[in-house]
Amino acid sequence: MPLYKTIQPDSQTVVKIWKITESYEYLMSPLDLKVTSEERVLGMKSNIHQRGFLSVRHLLRSCGYTDQDLYYDSNGKPHLKDGKHISITHSFEFSGIIISTREVGIDIEKQRNKITIIAHKFVDYEFHYLDKSAEDYVRKLTVIWGVKESLYKLFATPGMLFREHFLVIPFMLDDLETTAWIDYNNLKHKYHSHFLEFEGYTCAFVTV
Structure with missing residues (x-):
């Protein structure tokens, strides 16, 4: 199945x-990859990681770009040569990209109960409005993680911590959006955050 949404x-x-339902061979065959990209995908030990990497290149094609148009800076943040902003994600069966004239970040996560075990590592302020006994606790945690991961990708600054520097304002799952803040080095930055759920996954993305 090609483009999903x-x-x-x-x-x-x-x-x-x-x-991502296609085989590695099917995904690889039409692509014109840079030498560095070929080396990177061939060096991946996991087939699902290989197919995730390649599916992102197909998403680029659907937006009129090729692998040649994509490059990474010293912090590992992707950029497009035409100056537009891009963020990339893949998780198991799904991959995604966001492209904009503004700074952006995106993340896709599989909804899994084990996120409750690590919640204390990325949640602080949000515990004030989360109900650990609620049926939607795992889903809300996954949204919070996805929003914070998207913020991290957008800001791409070493030393930032999900728990200490990122805040997600209270939301309901039906809202499909919320507001998020980065509070870092005595500077506060406000971002628009959106999220959606599908097939047991959560996608979150943020824009300036």
């Missing part, structure tokens, strides 16, 4: 999600 939160931004 396309979302356009505003006129300057597009989100595309791919459901």
